[in-house]
Amino acid sequence: MSPTTQHATERYLAEFQTFERDHPASMWLAGVRRRAIERFASLGFPTVRDEEWKYTDVTPVANLAVTPIFRANLNGDAARISGNLPFGDIAGHRLTFVNGHYSPELSHLETLPAGVTVSSLAAAFENQNEVVQEHFGKILDAENESFAALNTAFAQDGAFVQIPSNLQLETPLHLLFLTHGEGAPVSHPRNLVLAGDNSSVTLIETYASTGEGVYFTNAITEVIAGKNARVEHIKNQMESPKAFHIATLQIAASRDSWVRSHTVNFGGRIVRNNATAVMGDEGGEVTLNGLVVGKDAQHIDNHTTMDHAMPHCLSHEHYAHVLDDQSNGVFNGKIFVRLDAQKTDAKQSNRTLLLSRDAQINAKPQLEIFADDVKCTHGATIGQLDEDALFYLRARGIPEIAARNILIRAFANEVLDGIPVEDLRQKLEAMLLTRLS
Amino acid sequence: MSTETQTIEALATQEYSAGFVTDIESETLPRGLSEEIVRTISAKKDEPQWLLEWRLKAYRHWLTMEEPHWLNAHYPHLNYQDIIYYSAPKPKEKLASLDEVDPKLLETYNKLGISIDEQKILANVAVDLVFDSVSVTTTFKAKLNEMGIIFCSFSEAVREHGDLVKQYLGSVVPYSDNYFATLNSAVFSDGSFVYIPKGVRCPMELSTYFRINTQDSGQFERTLIIADDDAYVSYLEGCTAPKFDTNQLHAAVVELVALERAQIKYSTVQNWYPGDKEGVGGIYNFVTKRGAARGESSKISWTQVETGSAITWKYPSVLMIGDNSIGEFYSVAVTNNAQKADTGTKMIHLGKNTRSTIVSKGISAGQGHNSYRGLVKVMKGAENARNFSQCDSLLIGNRCGAHTFPYIEVRNPSAKVEHEASTSKVGEDQIFYCNARGIGTEDAVSMIVNGFCKEVFRELPMEFAVEAQKLLGISLEGSVG
Numbered sequence: 001m002s003p004t005t006q007h008a009t010e011r012y013l014a015e016f017q018t019f020e021r022d023h024p025a026s027m028w029l030a031g032v033r034r035r036a037i038e039r040f041a042s043l044g045f046p047t048v049r050d051e052e053w054k055y056t057d058v059t060p061v062a063n064l065a066v067t068p069i070f071r072a073n074l075n076g077d078a079a080r081i082s083g084n085l086p087f088g089d090i091a092g093h094r095l096t097f098v099n100g101h102y103s104p105e106l107s108h109l110e111t112l113p114a115g116v117t118v119s120s121l122a123a124a125f126e127n128q129n130e131v132v133q134e135h136f137g138k139i140l141d142a143e144n145e146s147f148a149a150l151n152t153a154f155a156q157d158g159a160f161v162q163i164p165s166n167l168q169l170e171t172p173l174h175l176l177f178l179t180h181g182e183g184a185p186v187s188h189p190r191n192l193v194l195a196g197d198n199s200s201v202t203l204i205e206t207y208a209s210t211g212e213g214v215y216f217t218n219a220i221t222e223v224i225a226g227k228n229a230r231v232e233h234i235k236n237q238m239e240s241p242k243a244f245h246i247a248t249l250q251i252a253a254s255r256d257s258w259v260r261s262h263t264v265n266f267g268g269r270i271v272r273n274n275a276t277a278v279m280g281d282e283g284g285e286v287t288l289n290g291l292v293v294g295k296d297a298q299h300i301d302n303h304t305t306m307d308h309a310m311p312h313c314l315s316h317e318h319y320a321h322v323l324d325d326q327s328n329g330v331f332n333g334k335i336f337v338r339l340d341a342q343k344t345d346a347k348q349s350n351r352t353l354l355l356s357r358d359a360q361i362n363a364k365p366q367l368e369i370f371a372d373d374v375k376c377t378h379g380a381t382i383g384q385l386d387e388d389a390l391f392y393l394r395a396r397g398i399p400e401i402a403a404r405n406i407l408i409r410a411f412a413n414e415v416l417d418g419i420p421v422e423d424l425r426q427k428l429e430a431m432l433l434t435r436l437s
Numbered sequence: 438m439s440t441e442t443q444t445i446e447a448l449a450t451q452e453y454s455a456g457f458v459t460d461i462e463s464e465t466l467p468r469g470l471s472e473e474i475v476r477t478i479s480a481k482k483d484e485p486q487w488l489l490e491w492r493l494k495a496y497r498h499w500l501t502m503e504e505p506h507w508l509n510a511h512y513p514h515l516n517y518q519d520i521i522y523y524s525a526p527k528p529k530e531k532l533a534s535l536d537e538v539d540p541k542l543l544e545t546y547n548k549l550g551i552s553i554d555e556q557k558i559l560a561n562v563a564v565d566l567v568f569d570s571v572s573v574t575t576t577f578k579a580k581l582n583e584m585g586i587i588f589c590s591f592s593e594a595v596r597e598h599g600d601l602v603k604q605y606l607g608s609v610v611p612y613s614d615n616y617f618a619t620l621n622s623a624v625f626s627d628g629s630f631v632y633i634p635k636g637v638r639c640p641m642e643l644s645t646y647f648r649i650n651t652q653d654s655g656q657f658e659r660t661l662i663i664a665d666d667d668a669y670v671s672y673l674e675g676c677t678a679p680k681f682d683t684n685q686l687h688a689a690v691v692e693l694v695a696l697e698r699a700q701i702k703y704s705t706v707q708n709w710y711p712g713d714k715e716g717v718g719g720i721y722n723f724v725t726k727r728g729a730a731r732g733e734s735s736k737i738s739w740t741q742v743e744t745g746s747a748i749t750w751k752y753p754s755v756l757m758i759g760d761n762s763i764g765e766f767y768s769v770a771v772t773n774n775a776q777k778a779d780t781g782t783k784m785i786h787l788g789k790n791t792r793s794t795i796v797s798k799g800i801s802a803g804q805g806h807n808s809y810r811g812l813v814k815v816m817k818g819a820e821n822a823r824n825f826s827q828c829d830s831l832l833i834g835n836r837c838g839a840h841t842f843p844y845i846e847v848r849n850p851s852a853k854v855e856h857e858a859s860t861s862k863v864g865e866d867q868i869f870y871c872n873a874r875g876i877g878t879e880d881a882v883s884m885i886v887n888g889f890c891k892e893v894f895r896e897l898p899m900e901f902a903v904e905a906q907k908l909l910g911i912s913l914e915g916s917v918g
Contacts, residue, residue, distance in 0.1 A: 370838045378856075378857075
């Protein structure tokens with residue numbers, strides 16, 4: 001444990017005491033939380049000496065004097081906020097969480113097909129939902145990941161989504177996480193998504209704030225895809241430019257299931273996304289795509305793991321980084337092919353555009369292969385805009401800035417083009433253009 | 438399939454052919470490491486005070502360090518008090534020519550196929566033989582001397598070219614660099630020293646052959662090669678060891694310095710004893726190799742064929758300091774049975790317009806695990822740096838593993854860095870294609886594997902390329918089925 005964050009660890013431990021006293025939970029939940037805080041106590045915050053955190057120093061995150069907020073509190077700003085929700089006009093259901101707590105007044109739920117559960121996790125905890133108890137934290141490694149342990153210890157609310165077998169939920173489901181208020185609020189949103197056999201669902205997660213302040217979001221989303229299920233997942237990370245955002249996406253793909261996730265990172269000061277997909281049965285197919293558009297002093301770190309635990313699974317991965325100013329990008333893409341996971345087909349690519357002298361990228365595409373009859377490739381490129389392409393455009397009378405934007409847009413669109421919700425995709429593209437200008 | 442299986446079984450049991458022990462009288466220091474041992478080694482070699490001080494500085498620093506275990510393989514904590522740090526064939530007289538070398542020693546090298554006489558005439562290769570801890574003989578000395586080239590054992594260099602050694606020793610790999618390099622700095626016994634003067638192109642390949650003979654001895658040699666302005670040298674290194682059922686440590690340090698427009702080409706064929714099929718015995722090959730391309734337009738090229746050792750753990754690296762300097766790394770690493778290799782390179786771009794190329798071919802068979810670990814780092818001032826890396830893995834059998842851990846760190850937007858990696862197996866369809874044309878399975882696999890490694894083999898000097906192909910055949914035979 002690092003001495004520089006030792007104090008921070010102790011502060012969280014002390015805070016847990018208050019939290020546990022003031023928010024009594026069921027025996028089951030209290031046990032889960034207690035176990036998690038014990039793990040966190042012994043793990044502490046990671047340091048740059050940990051291989052997985054080599055390029056991301058979380059000392060500022062750990063040392064931020066956060067204000068724990070245990071209920072959604074809009075201080076009468078609801079009306080102002082509700083008219084101005086990020087991606088608020090996307091068609092479909094919306095669950096809004098303020099500082100990690102469900103806010104019915106900012107949410108919008110249309111009639112759901114019978115058997116579909118979309119609720120706050122707090123309510124599910126309250127009702128001692130057996131399905132939640134069965135799956136909560138089961139696919140996650142809260143034993144060895146300190147932020148996952150921390151989230152679990154303070155797990156209070158988030159979304160609980162259950163799609164029954166053989167049901168196709170047509171309209172997308174939007175989970176919006178807003179941070180509101182001063183004094184460095186901290187939230188630990190926790191989402192559990194269960195897609196039954198032969199079901200399909202489209203899930204959008206957005207992380208944003210109502211102001212420009214400093215705060216810390218430590219989120220976890222667990223997605224369990226049943227047999228032959230189809231899950232589309234989009235995460236918009238639009239946090240304030242001063243915010244710290246650490247998130248884990250954990251995917252369990254069953255037999256013949258199909259899961260695709262897009263992560264778009266425009267916001268945040270220090271950002272770390274962990275995305276892990278375990279293909280636990282044959283025929284699974286997982287796609288993890290990501291876009292990072294870094295400006296100013298942003299530090300955006302994407303760690304992905306494709307775990308081919310069983311034979312005959314496919315994985316695809318494409319991450320694009322556009323880094324300007326003093327921004328700092330980190331990409332770590334692991335592909336594991338377990339013993340006897342034959343006929344695996346895994347592809348990964350990672351491309352970076354460095355637009356400024358002070359921008360930097362640290363990339364580590366990694367293969368660990370324990371089976372022989374597999375096809376695994378990864379490729380990484382780092383460079384500037386193609387001089388020839390720029391020249392071509394300028395020779396046709398397009399001014400330099402416009403030409404650069406065309407090329408950057410094309411580069412970023414390799415990721416954005418895959419986003420299945422059309423009105424969201426258009427909005428993201430527009431945001432990209434504003435961000436570039 | 439049954440006849441095939443039989444051939445395979447026959448071949449799988451093939452012995453390590455360099456595994457014999459030469460019964461030769463040797464002078465061996467007692468086991469263990471202490472300041473006393475460091476002083477004794479230094480005294481035995483008649484070293485100047487500054488070198489003893491340097492060794493002691495390293496030894497004291499080493500005491501503060503911890504044995505590293507981050508590699509992708511397991512080795513037990515080594516007992517450094519159980520290693521023999523100095524073992525030398527008993528000297529008869531000072532050697533002036535080959536005729537005076539102990540015939541038993543020459544026999545050893547003959548058995549290994551390193552006939553000094555023969556090579557002298559045919560291959561035009563100057564050879565320095567290192568047996569356990571000391572350099573036995575160096576051929577072709579007179580001819581090289583005429584051109585001002587210094588090629589001698591490290592001890593001799595310390596005696597006769599002390600200033601050069603003092604100037605460059607530790608300038609690329611400082612004594613405090615890492616655990617094993619620091620240990621080496623304290624106890625290194627001998628090795629080779631090469632200096633190519635300004636404007637000289639070394640007319641022949643320089644070669645060192647390393648041999649561990651004594652059980653429980655470690656080999657800690659140190660190689661220092663300096664190519665002065667506009668000089669060129671191609672250097673080869675070969676290694677073998679007898680079969681012992683204990684693990685022996687080989688912790689060498691190689692430092693290369695290329696000055697203005699100089700070029701150094703360093704080739705290694707490493708065939709230390711890999712241990713038996715269950716993984717008992719074998720060499721721990723924990724080596725630090727680094728070159729500094731200091732001069733403008735200088736070039737350092739590493740080529741390695743790693744077929745031996747129980748564990749190979751090394752990253753031959755290039756610091757591209759001069760503008761327009763070039764670093765290259767070509768590697769074939771083969772792991773069969775219980776062998777593990779964690780190898781790769783570090784390419785550090787500091788100068789402008791620096792270029793580096795990495796081609797790494799890993800072949801895993803049996804329960805072997807092959808890891809490529811590499812760093813490409815483009816520093817802020819390295820305008821227009823260019824890197825291309827390619828790491829391919831070939832898997833033979835379903836109990837082996839191939840891993841790649843490439844680190845890419847770019848601090849300059851004008852850099853162009855490309856990295857590609859792929860993993861594949863020897864395809865049944867490829868073998869079928871060859872079989873259908875009357876090529877037997879073993880030959881087909883050998884063809885495919887050789888084709889896979891071709892990009893690296895063609896970087897090797899001719900004699901070495903032939904040896905490397907043969908070695909590859911022996912290492913992999915029996916692994917196909």
